[in-house]
Amino acid sequence: DTGVSQDPRHKITKRGQNVTFRCDPISEHNRLYWYRQTLGQGPEFLTYFQNEAQLEKSRLLSDRFSAERPKGSFSTLEIQRTEQGDSAMYLCASSSLRDEETQYFGPGTRLLVL
Amino acid sequence: GENVEQHPSTLSVQEGDSAVIKCTYSDSASNYFPWYKQELGKGPQLIIDIRSNVGEKKDQRIAVTLNKTAKHFSLHITETQPEDSAVYFCAAGDYKLSFGAGTTVTVRA
Numbered sequence: 318d319t320g321v322s323q324d325p326r327h328k329i330t331k332r333g334q335n336v337t338f339r340c341d342p343i344s345e346h347n348r349l350y351w352y353r354q355t356l357g358q359g360p361e362f363l364t365y366f367q368n369e370a371q372l373e374k375s376r377l378l379s380d381r382f383s384a385e386r387p388k389g390s391f392s393t394l395e396i397q398r399t400e401q402g403d404s405a406m407y408l409c410a411s412s413s414l415r416d417e418e419t420q421y422f423g424p425g426t427r428l429l430v431l
Numbered sequence: 432g433e434n435v436e437q438h439p440s441t442l443s444v445q446e447g448d449s450a451v452i453k454c455t456y457s458d459s460a461s462n463y464f465p466w467y468k469q470e471l472g473k474g475p476q477l478i479i480d481i482r483s484n485v486g487e488k489k490d491q492r493i494a495v496t497l498n499k500t501a502k503h504f505s506l507h508i509t510e511t512q513p514e515d516s517a518v519y520f521c522a523a524g525d526y527k528l529s530f531g532a533g534t535t536v537t538v539r540a
Contacts, residue, residue, distance in 0.1 A: 321474075323474075348526070350527075357532070357533070358532055358533070359435075359437075359520045359522070359530025359531050359532055359533055360475065360520075360528075360530050361530070362527050362528065362529070365526065365527065373527065408474055408475070412526075417526055418463040418465075418480075418482075418525055418526065419465070419477065419480065420465070420477070420528065421477060422467070422474040422475045422476070422477075423474050424472075424473055424474045425473075425474045
């Protein structure tokens, strides 16, 4: 069990650019979650998938954000036309079918929008 | 939606002493209450959790208590060590977690 992995770990971009992050969940975990964490705060729920289906999206997820999990394994989170307010740590977590509530987090992708 | 409040925001303890962090939640439908430890530059690490049908759970030096009637739960760390220094987050929910703002714990050697 290698844990949840995220790539890249850090991303610096200019305002208006598009960015894409990848998350690889723990093997055979059917649920995958995305959270956003700003400095000094706890993670905030963005969206989650059960297998390839996106079941819920937070109001925090504006139209510029899109997430996919095409084959029910890895997931991508894309932010279009980035804004300075998008600067944050983007965290991915996964949970198994047998214990859906217990979420294991990856190391996160830290985004800085200049 | 769920609202989780966490206190204190910072906590400094002498090595060997105990640390207590308290959280309250608003949604009575929440039935899962995990605690995470986050070190600088890393993702949150699950350290202990409790479900609504249990009042207390202990794992070595860490214990969590839950009072569903009062909608509050607490984390207790005994015999603190320098490696316990980190930011601790409580959370409440089920498939979707709402987190507190975190407690920065510093263990003085």
